[in-house]
Every structure is written in C-alpha cells, then in structure tokens.
Amino acid sequence: IDDTSLFKYVSEMGNCSDDMLNLDSLRKSLVREEDTIIFSLIERAKYPVNSPLYDERPGFSGSLFEFFVKESEAVQAKAGRYLSVKENAFFPDNLPPSLLPPRGSQQVLNPRGASININEQILNMYYKNLLPLITSDGDDGNYAITADRDLDFLQALSRRIHLGKFVAEIKFRESPQDYTRAILAQDKDSLMKLLTFESVEEMIKKRVEKKAMVFGQDVDLNENDNVGNYKVNPSVVSRLYGEWVIPLTKFVEVEYLLCRLD
Numbered sequence: 001i002d003d004t005s006l007f008k009y010v011s012e013m014g015n016c017s018d019d020m021l022n023l024d025s026l027r028k029s030l031v032r033e034e035d036t037i038i039f040s041l042i043e044r045a046k047y048p049v050n051s052p053l054y055d056e057r058p059g060f061s062g063s064l065f066e067f068f069v070k071e072s073e074a075v076q077a078k079a080g081r082y083l084s085v086k087e088n089a090f091f092p093d094n095l096p097p098s099l100l101p102p103r104g105s106q107q108v109l110n111p112r113g114a115s116i117n118i119n120e121q122i123l124n125m126y127y128k129n130l131l132p133l134i135t136s137d138g139d140d141g142n143y144a145i146t147a148d149r150d151l152d153f154l155q156a157l158s159r160r161i162h163l164g165k166f167v168a169e170i171k172f173r174e175s176p177q178d179y180t181r182a183i184l185a186q187d188k189d190s191l192m193k194l195l196t197f198e199s200v201e202e203m204i205k206k207r208v209e210k211k212a213m214v215f216g217q218d219v220d221l222n223e224n225d226n227v228g229n230y231k232v233n234p235s236v237v238s239r240l241y242g243e244w245v246i247p248l249t250k251f252v253e254v255e256y257l258l259c260r261l262d
C-alpha cells in the first residue's frame, strides 16, 4: 500500500467539521478545564485526608468512597451524563440507562477509540500520589462532603485527560500520512514524538501555577496583606500537570491513535 492511497483512505474516513475538530478551539477547552481542575483541587484541599473514607468497610462491598461514587454515577447516568462522549464513568459496569434519549450528535471519533476509559489509572494515581500531596493529615469525620469534593475533582481531571481522544483525532487528520505510518507499525514511541509539543506543555505548566496563585489567594480589602498566602501550593499544581495530567492525556492520545485505523 503506497502513501497516496493511504492518504486517500484515511482522509475519507469521517469527513466532518465540528468545533471539537480544530486544535485551537480544542486547546481553548483544555485551558478552560484548568480553571475547573484548580478550583476543585482547592475545594478538596479544604479537608484533611480523611483516610477512613477510602478503607474497606463492612456492608459497603468496598469503601465508603466507592459506594458514594457508584451511587452518584448511577443518578448521573439516569440524567444522561454518560450520553456525552466527553464523559467517562469511574465505575462504568452496571450503570442504569439514561432516562433521556441520546442527543444524536455526530460521532467524530473512531468508535473503538471513543470507548477508551483510563479512569482506573486516574483513580489509582489519585489515591497514591495526589491525595497525599494536596491534603493535610487528619480526620475530621466529614466523609460525605469529602467524597463529593473528590468526585468533582476526579471528574474534572478525567474530562481533561480523555479530551486527548479529540486532540489525537485532530492531529491525525492534520498529518494523516505521518500518523498512518506509525499506526500501521503500532509504534508507540513515534506516535508519542509526533503528538508532543514541548513548548505548549511548558506554557501550560507555567500558566496553571500562575492560576493557582490567582485563584488561591486570600482576598480582602487591604492591599498587599496576603501576598504569598495560597490555599494550595502553586508548585503542586504545576507538578500535577507535569507529572500526571499531561502524561495521562498523551497516553490517551497514543492509545486512541493505536486503534484509529481499526
């Protein structure tokens, strides 16, 4: 199969125009998600780690947190949350059907790629790396509200990371020949190189650190009173992006591309 016929083949797969299929506007959505992520991090960091929330509990077949997430996701599934391809459940098995009909939006993603869900990985990263980094030690007994804040934060992280599917689709459509070669060879390293823009990543890490300073400052009416007083350490936010959010987004991009031609 030569390059020209490959090009023709891949360009004919799914012609569609959509806001989600323009890298500039998609990057704007990613920038907006930063605000949601940082605000929800600040909200979770208000409470101590509250570790009994995550321990196995008799009567709950798992932890209180798992129970809270499963029940919340069941309500949200009924209200149609997971009809959107941008939303992924943390416990997708056995969710009740939506009571609302699908909105009939155009499927712009490869169907196999669209079903990628790395929430289990996100959840493990959250328990193991993130919670110890952003919370203080202690137990104030506010388990339900803590679980609610956790879920908000996790959903924001998950949404941002899974937008990698759309990023990958756009990048593929912009350079189908280069990507097709790497996909046919199932060459993850080449795919990773092709989709990486280091300057964009550096800019993001700096911007989220700055946003954490702005969103997390104490505001009162005396100027300069609270300089340097932040609700979460801004460098933690930059680390969150550098070590987890960006690498996991790129992982989703690679996984998506690997099955793009299926």
Ligand SMILES: C=C(O[C@@H]1C=C(C(=O)O)C=C[C@H]1O)C(=O)O
Binding pocket: 027, 167, 195, 196, 197, 198, 200, 201, 204, 245, 246, 247, 249, 250
């Ligand atoms: C998401 C993109 O792909 C990659 C991942 C990035 C991220 O997760 O922020 C940023 C730049 C790229 O290396 C993109 O190009 O915008």
